[in-house]
Amino acid sequence: MTEDRAKEAALNCLKDEPPQKYVWDAFVRVFHWSLVVAFSIAFYYRESEWDRLIHVYAGYTVAGLIAARIVWGFMKTGYASFRAFPLNPLLAVRYLWLTAQGRSRRYIGHNPAGSVVIYAMLFCGITTVVSGFLVYNDGWLIDDPGYIKSLHYYVSWLWLILVVMHIIAVITESILHKDNLIWAMITGCKRSSTKLEKSYWKKEI
Amino acid sequence: MKASNILFGLLIAFTSASVHADMESAQKLADKYEAIAKNINPASTGLSANDGKAFFNREITVKGKQVACASCHTANPADTGKHIVTGKPIRPLAPSANPNRFADIDKVEKEFTAHCHDVIGRDCSAQEKGNFISYLLSVN
Ligand code: HEM
Ligand code: HEM
Numbered sequence: 001m002t003e004d005r006a007k008e009a010a011l012n013c014l015k016d017e018p019p020q021k022y023v024w025d026a027f028v029r030v031f032h033w034s035l036v037v038a039f040s041i042a043f044y045y046r047e048s049e050w051d052r053l054i055h056v057y058a059g060y061t062v063a064g065l066i067a068a069r070i071v072w073g074f075m076k077t078g079y080a081s082f083r084a085f086p087l088n089p090l091l092a093v094r095y096l097w098l099t100a101q102g103r104s105r106r107y108i109g110h111n112p113a114g115s116v117v118i119y120a121m122l123f124c125g126i127t128t129v130v131s132g133f134l135v136y137n138d139g140w141l142i143d144d145p146g147y148i149k150s151l152h153y154y155v156s157w158l159w160l161i162l163v164v165m166h167i168i169a170v171i172t173e174s175i176l177h178k179d180n181l182i183w184a185m186i187t188g189c190k191r192s193s194t195k196l197e198k199s200y201w202k203k204e205i
Numbered sequence: 206m207k208a209s210n211i212l213f214g215l216l217i218a219f220t221s222a223s224v225h226a227d228m229e230s231a232q233k234l235a236d237k238y239e240a241i242a243k244n245i246n247p248a249s250t251g252l253s254a255n256d257g258k259a260f261f262n263r264e265i266t267v268k269g270k271q272v273a274c275a276s277c278h279t280a281n282p283a284d285t286g287k288h289i290v291t292g293k294p295i296r297p298l299a300p301s302a303n304p305n306r307f308a309d310i311d312k313v314e315k316e317f318t319a320h321c322h323d324v325i326g327r328d329c330s331a332q333e334k335g336n337f338i339s340y341l342l343s344v345n
Contacts, residue, residue: 048323049277050268052291138294146305 013189021192023108024185028080031069032185038062043160056136063129066122079109085118092116099176106177108190114173117166124159131155231300231307231338234314238335249332257340260333265325272324274337283344299344307338 010022024032042058045051073082091112098104104111110118131152134140139148174181184190235252242249262280264273277295278286283302286295297303307313321329329337 047319049288049320050290050323052288056291136291136293138296 009188013187016189019192020189021108022188023079023190024188025077025080026188027068027072027077029185029188031065031072035062035065035069038065039159039163043156046156056132059129059132062125063133066125066129070122085110085112085115087115087119088112089116099172102176104176106179108192111173114166114169117162117169121159121162121166124155124162127155128152128159228300228342230310231342234307234310235335235338235342237310237314238331238338241331242335245331252332252335252339254336254340254343257333257336257338260329260337261340267324267326274324277324281344282341299341301342301345306341 006022006025009026013020013022038058038061042055042062045054045058072080075081078084092115095104095112099113131148134142134144134148135152142148170181173179179191239249239252242252261274261278261282264271266272272289276289278298283297283299285297287293288295296305298306300306317334318328321327321334
């Protein structure tokens with residue numbers, strides 16, 4: 001069933017002109033845009049006591065999405081699998097360095113710098129959700145004089161900073177590598193490349 | 206549940222030593238508001254715990270609902286409150302019942318102001334805030 005559908009999606013990408021490669025499966029795409037919506041709602045309704053329930057339900061939605069994504073990452077899910085984008089800060093720095101010079105190679109899946117930000121966002125997500133749960137339930141089993149509240153506050157703003165970095169990076173990379181990453185996160189298809197590609201930018205200069 | 210009760214009891218025992226200091230910082234904040242209130246209105250005759258109590262219990266219309274501070278914080282600020290939107294418990298406001306309240310003046314002032322805006326749609330006046338705190342201090 002699901003394999004048939006994946007095959008169909010891959011064939012759909014091939015129909016594009018020039019033919020494209022199927023990279024982001026339906027789960028990742030739905031996960032991503034649902035996360036964007038739920039995160040935005042939670043952030044927008046963070047402050048008022050009258051909106052507290054909206055905030056909390058949006059937050060729980062984020063929790064569910066992240067939990068599902070982590071399970072998905074441990075499965076054999078191709079480019080979505082954690083194995084496909086290992087956490088490697090050294091490679092990430094190298095990638096940023098090369099990107100600054102306009103000669104980083106294009107990755108079909110997540111690039112090393114993107115991977116670091118993704119893991120950081122997942123970590124912030126877990127911390128935000130757990131601390132939010134604790135604040136909401138008056139510390140639950142922990143008697144807390146306010147540290148958890150501060151944690152919830154700072155970690156969610158940190159997450160927002162990461163999101164801003166994430167969006168800037170996605171746009172930058174889309175321009176540098178002449179790739180529409182945002183559209184790829186909607187359709188799942190990406191321009192395929194078999195050999196290591198130097199950036200087009202460099203060539204044009 | 207029992208374990209957390211015991212923990213809570215222990216915490217009260219530990220923190221009761223510092224209760225005095227927190228009453229003091231609440232008093233300091235009240236004094237601050239009193240001075241501001243006098244500045245705004247020279248006819249102000251100081252803080253009144255009674256007015257503070259009336260302010261706490263007075264119902265106003267917010268988003269089409271009749272709400273008072275007491276709706277969430279209950280009629281007695283030394284009791285545990287109940288959030289009218291989420292139904293969650295809110296720790297007591299009175300420093301005598303909750304030594305964590307009013308421990309850090311600057312922080313409290315900021316949160317207090319934001320909270321007034323949020324709940325009643327406007328800031329509480331310095332007189333109202335001062336009255337309210339002296340009411341809290343009078344509650345045992
Ligand atoms: C609440 C805000 C956002 C969060 C929390 C977030 C989170 C994530 C995460 C966790 C991934 C990894 C996807 C996976 O492998 O499962 C990702 C990828 C991606 N996101 Fe976002 N994102 C946000 C906003 C956005 C926005 C606004 C855009 C569009 C401008 C965007 C574009 C992308 C793209 C294109 C990718 C794929 C990156 C790649 O090709 O390596 N994201 N995002
Ligand atoms: C995407 C996830 C979340 C984000 C981005 C987020 C963000 C925030 C932020 C920024 C604040 C500070 C509000 C202020 O400016 O005063 C806040 C407060 C709060 N959040 Fe969250 N939150 C999330 C999830 C949750 C969850 C899952 C819960 C509970 C189950 C929760 C419960 C609360 C509570 C109770 C407060 C009020 C704390 C207070 O009394 O000041 N949040 N949240």
